[in-house]
Amino acid sequence: QPQLQIAIDRGAAARYGINVQDIQDTIEAATKGRAVTEIFEQERRFNLVVKIGQPGEPAARLRDVAVSAPNGERIPMSQLAEFSRTDGLAEIFRENNVRRLSIKWSVRERDMGSLVNEAMQKVEATVKLPPGYRMVWSGRFEDQQRALSRLYVIVPLVVFIIFVLLFGAFNSMGDALLIMLNLPFALIGGTLALYFWQSNFNISAAVGYIAVFGVSVLNGTVLVASIRQAFADGLPLREAIVRGCEIRFRPIIVSAIVAVIGFLPAALSQGIGSEIQKPLARVVIGGLISSTALTLLALPAVYALFAARRREPEPALPPAATS
Structure with missing residues (x-):
């Protein structure tokens, strides 16, 4: 000017x-x-x-x-x-009474974290700032890093709270840990969904993982509770597992199908704001599919294995004395 x-x-x-x-x-x-x-x-x-x-x-x-x-x-x-x-x-922009010059750019077809890290390395190698100047990477990247630092605290805390609640509900550390196996089941499906859909991991995807963790733990809780109830009614362990799966098969399948259908429009959307909706919806869909399948197939087998090991054989009675 x-x-x-x-x-x-x-x-x-x-x-x-x-x-x-x-x-x-x-x-x-x-x-x-x-x-x-x-x-x-x-x-x-x-x-x-x-x-x-x-x-x-x-x-x-x-x-x-x-x-x-x-x-x-x-x-x-x-x-x-x-x-x-x-x-x-x-125009002269100031922040905290210090002059500021903003250079804005957008991210396309790459995840923000790796792209910004690559850009930071190239800028540090080629750009030498004079004394008194400093460079700050802000915007959505700064917000993402701040949110990730919070998630590093929130996610372990959520997992610990889930474990405490499960232990209080079943009074058994083994059953609580067994239900917690659903978390890696959901993690596998969510990660594969991001890979096959070629989506990048971001904050909305992390929120999707937290949401699907809750659903997968709920499915495992109702299944284990049903098996324990059938075993308490006097059924043998194998029959109790089969009976619990028969009772909870339909509710678990129907709830997963309804959730997947509900998230499909967000996972396939292309409109404004879809870059935030799609990672969350795709993580939830993939996590629900994998956790539902592994809950009904792998969880009963693991439960039978651990329950058989926990059942101790009854001590043999000494032979009766004869006169």
């Missing part, structure tokens, strides 16, 4: 005995005006601004503006300052 720069000649001002502040005040009054008093209208207050009005081109007007010397002489501004036209910044 074109700018008019005015450099005050301090030597000339000293020769005429004019204070630099008086020259600056004159320039201010000639350009934007100077507030000299205030006007009150009921409860409202307005500044009364005085501005020098002269016809002609602005730069020529400023050169002709006269400044009063102590001896009463009127000295034109052209003898007290140098005028030059240059190109300058249209």
Whole structure:
């Protein structure tokens, strides 16, 4: 943007005995005006601004503006300052009273984390900032890093709380750990869904993992509870496992199908905001498919294996004494 720069000649001002502040005040009054008093209208207050009005081109007007010397002489501004036209910044942005220049770019067909890390390495190798300057990678990348740092605390805390609740519900550490096996079951499906859909991992995908963790743990809880109930009713272990799977097969399958159908529009959407919806929906769909299948197939087999090991053989009775 074109700018008019005015450099005050301090030597000339000293020769005429004019204070630099008086020259600056004159320039201010000639350009934007100077507030000299205030006007009150009921409860409202307005500044009364005085501005020098002269016809002609602005730069020529400023050169002709006269400044009063102590001896009463009127000295034109052209003898007290140098005028030059240059190109300058249209806007100056500041953050915490520090000038800031933003360079914006968008990410396409890449995950943000790896792309920004690659860009940081290349920039550090080629760009050398002068003293007093610093570079900050902000925007969505900064928000992502901040959210990931929170997830590093939230996810282990959620897993621990789930384990505590399961242990309190079943009073058995083995059953609680067995149900927690559904978490890697869901993790496998969500990761494969991102891979086959060629989606990048982001914060919405991490939220999808947390959501599918809850559903998979719920399915494992109801299945194990049904098996334990059948075993408590007097059925042998193998029949109790079969009976529990028969009872919970339909509810688990139907709930998974309903959730998958509900998330399909978001997983296949292409409109505005789809870059946030698609990773979450695809993780949930893949996690539900894998966790449902492995809950009904692998979890009963693992339960039978651990339950058989926990059942201790009854001690043999000593032979009765004969006379």
